[in-house]
């Protein structure tokens with residue numbers, strides 16, 4: 457019987473498995489053109505790369521977030537229910553008190569979550585104002601009462617002083633996403649701020665030795681080429697954790713009614729991201745339940761080694777306990 461001929465594009469993925477060295481940008485563009493029938497071959501290789509090189513001792517990294525300040529954001533991110541430029545029907549509230557954050561964090565920790573993120577809507581903090589100081593106090597309180605929990609934050613753009621303060625208060629990771637290919641940010645995401653301001657914040661975080669969690673969103677009108685440009689921009693920024701979201705179109709936002717990206721394309725994007733970042737944590741965030749539905753397990757076998765559990769900023773997710781059962785099943789493939 458004839459030996460099967462290895463598809464030349466797939467050969468690049470085998471090389472990553474053997475060496476742990478990432479694919480090049482040019483190879484990623486070729487992999488993006490693989491027909492749908494080869495998407496599972498690519499996913500399987502990406503899963504092997506994740507098993508061999510994926511960061512950390514945990515097979516699957518689970519984290520939870522709390523929306524600690526919701527809505528009335530002056531930025532115009534097109535996908536976001538919290539922008540005051542949009543007309544989404546969401547709960548709006550100012551920064552919650554430290555007790556509420558502690559209760560939520562305790563629930564997540566006792567359900568088995570290791571990383572808990574405090575998230576606030578808005579542009580961010582260029583200075584340490586009283587509101588930012590309250591967030592710092594919350595971080596201290598979580599460290600004091602739940603010393604084994606890793607505390608993360610996502611507070612928008614930062615200036616020198618707030619970035620240094622977060623480092624001093626022992627933040628585990630700071631989340632700030634570039635969302636799409638940098639050269640398409642103003643067209644696809646927002647034009648009230650620039651992607652350069654986000655990148656400046658990432659550089660400040662790195663300067664303060666804060667581990668950066670930075671990724672993007674699929675389904676906002678980008679092409680596969682744009683997604684690859686984003687994946688390689690993340691390589692240059694040397695981020696530690698890469699959350700990938702799939703748009704959940706929300707009524708009242710400009711992206712309501714947007715056609716979903718196909719499952720095969722999402723699988724290919726995760727696999728290519730893993731091959732470009734063999735050693736990083738890659739997390740599946742929003743869209744896992746609502747968009748991937750029956751296929752969400754497939755993403756965890758296509759290179760992802762983490763997930764956001766217990767809900768998103770303005771949409772509900774799956775129960776932490778259900779996700780833990782799911783993680784145990786996924787682990788049987790490792």
Ligand code: SF4
Pocket residue numbers: 529530531532533536537538539576577578579612646
């Ligand atoms: S993503 Fe953040 S900055 Fe953009 S509108 Fe929503 S809350 Fe504001």
